[in-house]
Amino acid sequence: MPHDMLPEEPAGSLSLDADKKSSKFAQFLRGWKGQSDKQAAFTYPSEPVYLSEHSSINGAVGRDVKDTLHADITEDDDLRKFYEPIAAYEGRHRYDPKAQWTSQEEKTLVRRLDYKICAWVCFMFFALQLDRGNISQALSDNMLDDLHMTTNDYNNGQNIFYVSFLLAELPSQLISKKLGPDNWIPIQMVCWSVVACSQSHITGRSTFFLTRSLLGIIEGGFIPDVILYLSYFYKSKELPVRLSYFWGAYCLTFIISAFLAFGILHLRGYNGMAGWQWLFALEGSLTALIGIISWFYLPPSPTQTASKFRGKNGWFSEREEVIMVNRILRDDPSKGDMHNRQAVTPRLLWEALKDYDMWPIYLLGLSWQIPATPATNYLTLILKSLDFGTFTTNLLTIPSYCLFFIQLIFLTWLSEKINNRFLIIFFCQIWMLPLLVALEVLPGGSAYNWSRYALNALLVGYPYIHAIIVAMTSRNAGSVRTRTVGSALYNMCVQTGSIISSNIYRTADSPLYRTGNKVLLGLVVYNMILIISMKVYYMRRNAIREKKWGAMSEREKSIYLATTTDKGNKRLDFRFAH
Numbered sequence: 001m002p003h004d005m006l007p008e009e010p011a012g013s014l015s016l017d018a019d020k021k022s023s024k025f026a027q028f029l030r031g032w033k034g035q036s037d038k039q040a041a042f043t044y045p046s047e048p049v050y051l052s053e054h055s056s057i058n059g060a061v062g063r064d065v066k067d068t069l070h071a072d073i074t075e076d077d078d079l080r081k082f083y084e085p086i087a088a089y090e091g092r093h094r095y096d097p098k099a100q101w102t103s104q105e106e107k108t109l110v111r112r113l114d115y116k117i118c119a120w121v122c123f124m125f126f127a128l129q130l131d132r133g134n135i136s137q138a139l140s141d142n143m144l145d146d147l148h149m150t151t152n153d154y155n156n157g158q159n160i161f162y163v164s165f166l167l168a169e170l171p172s173q174l175i176s177k178k179l180g181p182d183n184w185i186p187i188q189m190v191c192w193s194v195v196a197c198s199q200s201h202i203t204g205r206s207t208f209f210l211t212r213s214l215l216g217i218i219e220g221g222f223i224p225d226v227i228l229y230l231s232y233f234y235k236s237k238e239l240p241v242r243l244s245y246f247w248g249a250y251c252l253t254f255i256i257s258a259f260l261a262f263g264i265l266h267l268r269g270y271n272g273m274a275g276w277q278w279l280f281a282l283e284g285s286l287t288a289l290i291g292i293i294s295w296f297y298l299p300p301s302p303t304q305t306a307s308k309f310r311g312k313n314g315w316f317s318e319r320e321e322v323i324m325v326n327r328i329l330r331d332d333p334s335k336g337d338m339h340n341r342q343a344v345t346p347r348l349l350w351e352a353l354k355d356y357d358m359w360p361i362y363l364l365g366l367s368w369q370i371p372a373t374p375a376t377n378y379l380t381l382i383l384k385s386l387d388f389g390t391f392t393t394n395l396l397t398i399p400s401y402c403l404f405f406i407q408l409i410f411l412t413w414l415s416e417k418i419n420n421r422f423l424i425i426f427f428c429q430i431w432m433l434p435l436l437v438a439l440e441v442l443p444g445g446s447a448y449n450w451s452r453y454a455l456n457a458l459l460v461g462y463p464y465i466h467a468i469i470v471a472m473t474s475r476n477a478g479s480v481r482t483r484t485v486g487s488a489l490y491n492m493c494v495q496t497g498s499i500i501s502s503n504i505y506r507t508a509d510s511p512l513y514r515t516g517n518k519v520l521l522g523l524v525v526y527n528m529i530l531i532i533s534m535k536v537y538y539m540r541r542n543a544i545r546e547k548k549w550g551a552m553s554e555r556e557k558s559i560y561l562a563t564t565t566d567k568g569n570k571r572l573d574f575r576f577a578h
Helices: 011-021 024-033 077-083 103-140 151-179 181-201 205-219 222-231 239-267 275-297 318-331 346-353 356-367 373-385 390-396 398-417 421-441 446-460 466-477 480-501 514-550 554-563
Strands: none
Touching: 103 181, 103 205, 103 222, 103 239, 103 275, 103 318, 103 373, 103 390, 151 181, 151 205, 151 222, 151 480, 181 205, 181 222, 181 275, 222 239, 222 466, 222 480, 239 275, 239 390, 239 398, 239 466, 346 480, 356 466, 356 480, 356 514, 373 390, 373 446, 373 480, 390 398, 398 421, 398 446, 398 466, 421 446, 421 466, 421 514, 466 480
C-alpha cells in the first residue's frame, strides 16, 4: 500500500486523541465498563490476501462504492482523498481504500452483526415498549376505576407523557453523541425502570401524571439514540430491514406482554395489590435487569469490542474490522467526519436544524400514523366497552399485532427491493381509508361487536412504515450531525402526532367515536397529498443535481470537491432516497 495512504499515527494514538476530546465523565464510564479502546497498530499485509479472482467486486475501491448515494467515488486518487475519514475517527486505523473482499465474506459478517448487535438492540427495545405500553393492559384491569379517574384523565396523562418524551428527544440525542450510545442507553434504561416500578404505588391523578412525565423524560431519545448506534455498524441499504426487526420487537412486545398480562393480572388481590400494580412492578424489574446487562454488553463501535466482559480480543478479527470500517465508509463517507464521542456543537446543531431538505420528512412524521393511533391506544378500552371481559380483551389484541409484525417486516424489505419507499408509505394510507369509512358507517349495537372488533384489529395491524421513514431520515441526512439531530427531530414530530392523536377520541364520543373517525378520514386524505408532493420534490432535487454533476469533467469534479462549502446532503454528488 502506498505510504501516503497510511494513517499518520498508530491506531492507539488515534483512539487516545479521540478520548482526550471526550469528557472525563465518558472516560470514567468506559473504564468502569472495562472497555479497552486502545487498539494495536494495524500492519498492512505484504501480500494481497483480499480478493479472489472469481469475485464480482471490480476496481480498487470496489463495486459497493458505485452502488451508494455517493455514486461518483472512483479509482482516481484526486477524488478519493476527499472521502477519507478524519484522523480522530475511531476506525481510522482500519481504513484502507485498497481493501477488497468477497460478497460472501460481507454476508457472513453482517449475519454476525445481526446476532451480536441487532438482536440485543431489539431486546432493549422490547424493554422500552414493555414499560411504555403496559399502561394499555393496566387499563383492562380497571386501573381507572381503582384510581377514580376518567378516560379524559388518561388522555391528559398520555399528553403529559408525549410532551415530556418530545422535549427530551433532542437533549438526549446530544448527550448520547457526547457520551456514546453504548453508555447513555443503559443509563436511560435503568433510570426509567425505577420509575416504571414506582407506578405500582400511584394513588390518583397527580401521581399518575408525575410518573407519566418522568417516564417520558427518561425514555425520550432512546429510539434516535439506538438508530445512531446502529448506523455505526450497518450500511444505508441494510438499515431499513434492521429497523424493521427493531420495530418488530415493538410488535412482539405487545404479543408477549398480552400473555404476561394474562398471567400477572390474575395476581389481583394477592398481598393486597391490584393486578395492574403487580404488572408495573414486575415488568419494571425486568427492564432494570436488561439495562444492567446492556451496560456491559454494548461495544462503542465495530473496532472497539474488546473489554473485560466481551473478551480481551473483542468480537472481530483484524480483517473483519477492516471490512466493517471500509464498507461503512464506502457506503456513506460522511460517517468518517466525526468520531463516536464527538459532541454536536451549537453551530453544528443550527446547521442541522436549518436543513430545509429534511423538513418534508418531519412534516410527514407529524401526521402519517395519526389515523391508526387512536385505535391502537384505545383497543383494550374499545373491547371492554363492547362487553368483552378483561382476559378476553388482552387475548383479542394478539391477532392485530401478528398482522402488524408480518406487514412491518415484509413491506420494509419490499421498499428496498423495489427501491421505492413512498409507494409503500402511500399504501399505508390506502389501507386505513376503507377501514375508517366502515367504522364511521357501521351501526351500533351488540350485533355488530365482532364486526367492529375486526375493523379495529385490522386498523391496529396496519402497514407500519416507521422503519422505512426513519431509515430514509438517516440516509437523507447526509452527515453525522444532521443524522444525529434529524433522527431526534423526526421522532419529536412523531411524538407531537401522538399528542394530537390521543385527543381525537373523547369520552363524550364513545363508544363509536363518530366525530373522531371523521377527523381521521380527513387526515388520511391530507397524508396522501403530502406523500405524493414529497415524492415529486425529492425526484426533482435529484434530477437537478444529476444534470449539473453529469455535465462536469473529472477535473471539475475534483475542483468542486476541494473547494465547495456544500456539506452533507447539499453536495452535488448526494442523491436523496425516495
